[in-house]
Amino acid sequence: MGLMQQTIFEQAVLFLAALVVFTSFLMLAQRRLFPLVGLFAWQGLLLALTTALVAFNLHYPHLYASALMTLLIKAVLIPLMLRRWIIQLDIHREVESLVYPAYVMMAASALVLFSYYVVLPIEQLSTLASRNAIAVSFAVVLLGMLLMISRRQAVTHVVGFMSIENGLFFAAVTATSGMPMVVELGVAFDVLVAAVLFGVFFFHIRSSIDSLDVDQLNRLHEVER
Template sequence: MSSPFVGQVIDLLAALMLLIAFAMLAQRRLLRLIHLFALQGAVLTLNTMVVAVTLVQSHLWFSVALNLVLKVIVLPMILIRVVNRLGLRRDAESVGNLPFIMLVAVVLVILSFNVALPISRLAGTITRGTLGIAMASMLIAFLMMITRRKAVAQVVGFLAMENALFFAATSATYGMPMVVELGIALDVLVGTFIFGIFFFQIRETFDSLDTRSLERLGGRE
């Protein structure tokens, strides 16, 4: 495999990550959102796989397996299950002023590209061009968490942010140490379980998953 071609494939996958991040930001339907999250996980896995194959980095294969099992299969399954249980299959939420949010997202992309440019010029890795994209996807996922009101969408945003973080680690330093990676994977898994339980609690208390109702808690006394 020639090196420039592999670099282009990695760049393409990175661009797909960003594209999916934008699609998630604009997606109103919860189920579609979870599908997009699974798709993003798949692209991430593929990207890690390409890096692992080209650079013969055996430790990356663990992350490939971890990604595949966790982000493409287990987490989306848990989320879909929770959504089914909560009866939110057809749920769509208002995202507010979408064009404005999109504009903010584009500004975030420009910002992260600008920040990443000098770093990637210094780096000698094959994946150096993708650092800016990883940062942009992370900030967009963060923006999604801020703009959504329903708890499930916020959690998907959180998980997408983790995806982007992982991607950034792969592109900057060819992945994190094994221990850190395992720790994060476990955190995310357990976190999703706990969020799942919280969804039911929130709904039992407030009759909705709108997290704004949590703000009322303090004012009662």
């Protein structure tokens, strides 16, 4: 079933899926922290929109609730929290230097292709119109990992981690039309708690090594430098 046989709403789901993976790419290229958090908020917003559209297409009222929850937690609450910590840690003027940005971008494109090939047999099992987007959600997961691997700043790692969670949520919505409400509530609060814990960790890392550069955590220091 090609794109042309689908209704405009099903097309819109796939279109938003493409935009979600686009925000992941933009996050990989973003050096500053505030715009990075802003991109993360945009991804959350797109995710909420997609969920609402899927709910509309399939007439699943409980998905509206999870769309609203995604909007509140991932597009508003967590970005606001991250913003506040960035200001409190006084790192909002820092510009992170990217290591080999061109290679990271190439790796990112390769990951998208890889996820497409991996997901191809899984797509055969699904009958939903949005099944083509499963590859995209898997790609968002892998791109989030790439963001964590290629950066050194702890806040960026957290954004990468959250965007992995976004990818998983997206996969659940597009492949199986959403998880049960209980599971979704649990995951949402887990994410929120994780975000709070990360905040606590930021301040701990900062007070112990006087920096948020996680590369400095590679070495063990027996004595104070």
